[in-house]
Amino acid sequence: MPRQEIADIAAGRLSAAQLAENFSDVSPPLDRQAALTAAQRCFFCYDAPCIKACPTAIDIPSFIRRITTDNLRGAALDILGANIFGGTCSRVCPTEILCEGSCVRNRPEDAPVRIGALQRYATDWVYRDDARLFERGRDSGRRIAVVGAGPAGLACAHALARIGHRVVVFDAHAKPGGLNEYGIARYKVLDFAAREIDWLLSIGGIELRHDVTLGSNVALAELRRDYDAVFLSLGLAGVNALGIEGESLQGVHNAVDFIAVLRQSNDLDRLGIGRRVVVIGGGNTAIDAAVQSRKLGAEHVTLAYRRGTAQMSATAAEREFAQTEGVNVIEWVQPRRIVGSAGKVSAVEFEYTQLDAHGRLAGTGELLSVSADVVLKAVGQVLSIAGEVPEIRKGRIVVDVDYATSIPGVWAGGDCIGTSTDLTVQAVEDGKRAAHAIDRALAAASTRG
Amino acid sequence: MADLSCNFVGVRSPNPFWLASAPPTDKAYNVHRAFEAGWGGVVWKTLGEDPHIVNVSSRYGAVQWNGQRIAGLNNIELITDRPLQVNLDEIRQVKRDWPDRAMVVSLMVPCDEASWKRILPMVEDTGADAVELNFGCPHGMSERGMGSAVGQVPEYIEMVARWVKQHSRLPCIVKLTPNITDIRKPARAAFAGGADAVSLINTINSITSIDLDLMAPTPTVDGKGTHGGYCGPAVRPIALAMVAEISRDPVTLGKALSAIGGIGTWRDAAEFIALGAGTVQVCTAAMHYGFRIVDDMISGLSNWMDGKGYARIDDFRGRAVANVTDWQFLNLNYDIKACIDQDKCIQCGLCHIACEDTAHQAITREKNGVRHFEVIDAECVGCNLCMHVCPVENCITMQRVDNRPHADWTTHPNNPLRVVAT
Numbered sequence: 001m002p003r004q005e006i007a008d009i010a011a012g013r014l015s016a017a018q019l020a021e022n023f024s025d026v027s028p029p030l031d032r033q034a035a036l037t038a039a040q041r042c043f044f045c046y047d048a049p050c051i052k053a054c055p056t057a058i059d060i061p062s063f064i065r066r067i068t069t070d071n072l073r074g075a076a077l078d079i080l081g082a083n084i085f086g087g088t089c090s091r092v093c094p095t096e097i098l099c100e101g102s103c104v105r106n107r108p109e110d111a112p113v114r115i116g117a118l119q120r121y122a123t124d125w126v127y128r129d130d131a132r133l134f135e136r137g138r139d140s141g142r143r144i145a146v147v148g149a150g151p152a153g154l155a156c157a158h159a160l161a162r163i164g165h166r167v168v169v170f171d172a173h174a175k176p177g178g179l180n181e182y183g184i185a186r187y188k189v190l191d192f193a194a195r196e197i198d199w200l201l202s203i204g205g206i207e208l209r210h211d212v213t214l215g216s217n218v219a220l221a222e223l224r225r226d227y228d229a230v231f232l233s234l235g236l237a238g239v240n241a242l243g244i245e246g247e248s249l250q251g252v253h254n255a256v257d258f259i260a261v262l263r264q265s266n267d268l269d270r271l272g273i274g275r276r277v278v279v280i281g282g283g284n285t286a287i288d289a290a291v292q293s294r295k296l297g298a299e300h301v302t303l304a305y306r307r308g309t310a311q312m313s314a315t316a317a318e319r320e321f322a323q324t325e326g327v328n329v330i331e332w333v334q335p336r337r338i339v340g341s342a343g344k345v346s347a348v349e350f351e352y353t354q355l356d357a358h359g360r361l362a363g364t365g366e367l368l369s370v371s372a373d374v375v376l377k378a379v380g381q382v383l384s385i386a387g388e389v390p391e392i393r394k395g396r397i398v399v400d401v402d403y404a405t406s407i408p409g410v411w412a413g414g415d416c417i418g419t420s421t422d423l424t425v426q427a428v429e430d431g432k433r434a435a436h437a438i439d440r441a442l443a444a445a446s447t448r449g
Numbered sequence: 450m451a452d453l454s455c456n457f458v459g460v461r462s463p464n465p466f467w468l469a470s471a472p473p474t475d476k477a478y479n480v481h482r483a484f485e486a487g488w489g490g491v492v493w494k495t496l497g498e499d500p501h502i503v504n505v506s507s508r509y510g511a512v513q514w515n516g517q518r519i520a521g522l523n524n525i526e527l528i529t530d531r532p533l534q535v536n537l538d539e540i541r542q543v544k545r546d547w548p549d550r551a552m553v554v555s556l557m558v559p560c561d562e563a564s565w566k567r568i569l570p571m572v573e574d575t576g577a578d579a580v581e582l583n584f585g586c587p588h589g590m591s592e593r594g595m596g597s598a599v600g601q602v603p604e605y606i607e608m609v610a611r612w613v614k615q616h617s618r619l620p621c622i623v624k625l626t627p628n629i630t631d632i633r634k635p636a637r638a639a640f641a642g643g644a645d646a647v648s649l650i651n652t653i654n655s656i657t658s659i660d661l662d663l664m665a666p667t668p669t670v671d672g673k674g675t676h677g678g679y680c681g682p683a684v685r686p687i688a689l690a691m692v693a694e695i696s697r698d699p700v701t702l703g704k705a706l707s708a709i710g711g712i713g714t715w716r717d718a719a720e721f722i723a724l725g726a727g728t729v730q731v732c733t734a735a736m737h738y739g740f741r742i743v744d745d746m747i748s749g750l751s752n753w754m755d756g757k758g759y760a761r762i763d764d765f766r767g768r769a770v771a772n773v774t775d776w777q778f779l780n781l782n783y784d785i786k787a788c789i790d791q792d793k794c795i796q797c798g799l800c801h802i803a804c805e806d807t808a809h810q811a812i813t814r815e816k817n818g819v820r821h822f823e824v825i826d827a828e829c830v831g832c833n834l835c836m837h838v839c840p841v842e843n844c845i846t847m848q849r850v851d852n853r854p855h856a857d858w859t860t861h862p863n864n865p866l867r868v869v870a871t
Contacts (some may be wrong), residue, residue, distance in 0.1 A: 040516040043797045045796075047820070049820075104796055108841055
């Protein structure tokens, strides 16, 4: 049978066994011996740079030392006490620009201690054994609403539960986890996200309400009325459009939707994938979509970015990983239109770009056409919020140093406040610190009583 | 190329590297392999009287340090567990097959003259080059009045050495136990009894670890453990100190000495030879890596000697002895300060915290609000701790800063027993 020239979208391009292998754990766990060998490379620095490089300030030399003495409970407490999503972070953190990037071992040897892998080793047993590391605090009688069950929301909820507050977490999706559940490449976390959240919730005092969207089936005013405080961890639920011709053609999708479907799929071999896939964007979502397209069996995957690779928000390590996986990266091109045939996408027409004399991005007029059966758009996510809205600036909710929004009794954190980074680890830190700020505010209010 | 050959109390070997009396020299098969690999000699695993002893299952315990296997090794194996005649026959054959190699036979029999008088002619008859008296093993045999039970009593050492010299023409080496207070006493006794040489150290009495699940020492034999003999790299500093004490003791000055204790490289060997050793004996390193390690020992020692211009072992043997002195003679005016090479510093902060917590608060941790490690000369006493904890080679060096003449404790005003100039 001749290959289709256009709209060649098919499931089962690879065998089930091949798919299973492609989507297995991208970096398998260390066993005890490998972990000891890796841990023994840690110099146990004084006032270590790696701690400062971690947004949650995990005491890394301490947990690594505990690994060397087989004190895994102590190591896990070091990690999870600072970062309740230490399991996910060990898998998805761009360690090469955080802890491992600041490891003093980089200087003499260009080989940092494998902090991420060690963090996973120190925590994997916690979920496996369902270890009880934290106790719920004595009931304070306070109730707090958290909107959004992603890393920021659940980190906040857990910290509040440890203090003794009761928490109700609302989420628009059917499952908790936010990006951990729907947005991270399958090969990085497999089925781990759900297990981690089950363990996290086992502290008690946290109630989950799914399929609830703020502004549609619950109003902020109601939450403010019914709860002592509200924490908004909405993430960025909206998706930017390209705003070009052909965007509604069949075969054009948002990369986040593609990733979510892939994560939730039980039968990868029944998932359709184009023979030729074009991903537009330069962030980690673009990378995850491109790599997973390859892993599903797409023959030609092109990642097109309007600036140079150096300006990509995806880390260099992620980009190199994508290239190793066979993704063709084209830089300095911007999409002009998506070309279709019979209502289905057949190609993407790009224009080459360059920086003009003022450093602004400008098209050169020169065109490039890349044939495609599927186009995945990954040009950024945006805040989506309806109803009563706190002050918003540059598309993000404005908060003060205590994560308080412009609305009294409402705090916010995570991607929806958009601090310097969009990292999971930063969202966790936001949630943790906001929880303590909320607790301080509640305590102050009761003192004033 | 340097000449590594040795003549140690009349025993000749092509190089100073001998295998110590231990499992590697238990039988002809192993010793053949050792000689094929290039070892200069062996001390055959200790022979005893028939009926031969028996050994237990599980014989070794090891100390692993920071990922390194066998920083120290402990054994509870006893002397040979084969019939005397089998050993004697094999010794005879091996010596015949390898005439240029040193064949020393280790012996341990009860502390009575008749026992020694009986076994010595049998050994001499094999063509062996010398005997080594095992007065060292701290486990098992010592409970039966042998091994270190003899080595801990200088009078016994002298007595047995005398019997051996009286009943045999073979050179006699006395192997000393380190499980005593002053190593010079047994060494003096051995020479007083007529011994030709001493060898040291035998193993150090030890328990390597307690298994916290079994609640028993390791190695564990069906739930119980016992103290054993410790050896390997961890014991080398102890061996060096003991060898130095004998080498610089006026009573035993210049006497032949075969060094044992954690030797695994040519450098280890050179250090012992610099302290006066005529040959060195190796066991743990061979048990860890096999006999092939002797290849680098020979090559490394030879290359180092060539580089230094030493043509023969004797050219540097004992050269360090004169520089081993008592504390009271050290120059109190010698002054060094640590110096941190900022280009090499990787900012680990280990020098700072070591000095801050446990030494002299002489290393900064920041400068103008920036992480920065620098020595405060006024506080630095030149103890070297920072240099040892620094993970980067030559990042912290010690610079000499004094310019006063030698002055030591013997004349120091704080010394109540000082020598007053008249």
